[in-house]
Amino acid sequence: MKTALITGANKSIGFETAKQLAGKGYFVYLGSRDLAKGQEAVTKLKAEGLTNLEAIQIDVTDAASIDAAQKTLSSKVESLDLLVNNAGILGGMEQAALSVDVATIREVFDTNFFGVIAVTQAFIGLLKKSATPVIANVTSGLGSLTLHSDPTWMYYNVKAAAYGPSKTALNAYTVALAYELRDTQFRVNVIDPGYTSTDFNHNSGPGTVESAAAFVVKYAAIGTDGPTGKFFSHDIQGEGDESPW
Template sequence: MNSVLITGANRSIGLETAKQLSKKGFFVYLGSRTIAKGEAVVANLKENGLENIKAIEIDVTNLDSILAAKNTIEKEQGKLDILINNAGILGTNPQQATNTSIKDIQNVFDTNFFGVINVTQAFIELLKKSDNPRITNITSGLGSLTLHSDPSWKYYDYKTASYGTSKAALNAYTIVLAHELRESFKVNVIDPGYTATDFNHHSGPGTVESAAAFIIKHTVTDENGPTGKFFSNDIEDEIGISPW
């Protein structure tokens, strides 16, 4: 049974992705910053028939927590097949470039950017033991420099000095990572689209079910699948490739 780690998976899109992958026969480690919240979610899932899922404590801003999670998965699985770096925070609002504090920006980057790097680097050796390793970094359309430079884009006026810039940095890191691992890995960034979640006070038009299905579609790919791409559920075509 292939194994998956999803960070920030105790609610919203991460949780729905965990549920759908579990139903597809994957063993899912449901990452949660606090183990109590994760175990409460998993207990509910098991009551509804999902057995191949386990809560694991992982705070992406805490290296000790990351390494403890890595050691647990290594002991139980010996490898990791899929890493989905889903944990993310929005930060304080508004996020104006002229007055958002460095502290606020750094706080968002610690989770959305540096946290992804820490988790990826910690788990890379376990992923290399997989026959078909996959890394998916969850991004946002707000991280697209091309779209943000286009006045006709529907979200053009929604600029964020912390969140959007952290996702743009994540996109750039993913390009470098995908190139470095191109011989054996599939590494992509995926934007689940503007989805109704707690993250945005349920203002988005998309559903978590659609968002999760889109993430899985572009993560669970065969040996001919693409790598180093930016997929977005908000792009209205069959493939959904977004401009960087």
């Protein structure tokens, strides 16, 4: 049975991604900053007949928490097949470039960018022991510099000076990571689940969590013959789902 760790998996897209991966036969570790909430999520999924799940405490902004999670998982499994870096924060709805608080930008980057790097580096040892290792970094279309520079893009007027750049940085890190692992069995991609209706955006998105998670799972559950170093977006209407950087 393949194993997966998903950060921020106790609600929304992370929760649904855990549900769908478990349904595909993965043993899923639901990473949650609040262990009690993670355990509640597992209880809900087990009530639906899914048994191959377990909650694990991990705060991606806390080095001690990440280290403890790595040690806990290492005591349970010999390898990790899939890491979904899903945990992220918005940082509020008002993020004008000239007025957003620098502290807000630092806070958003701490979770969305530095947190991903810290978690990836902590679990890379377990991932390297897998025959089919995958790292899926959940990004956003708002991280695309090409689209943000195109006045015809549907979200051209949505500029978030903390959140958007944090995802742009995440995309750049993923390119570097995929390159570093290019001669291995690793598949490393960024996946944008699209503008989805969740409490993250006050339920303003048109997409459903079920559809968003299915898109994440599509590229998270790929084999060694799958793509690597790519940016896939659920909001892109075209062959291959590939988004411009």
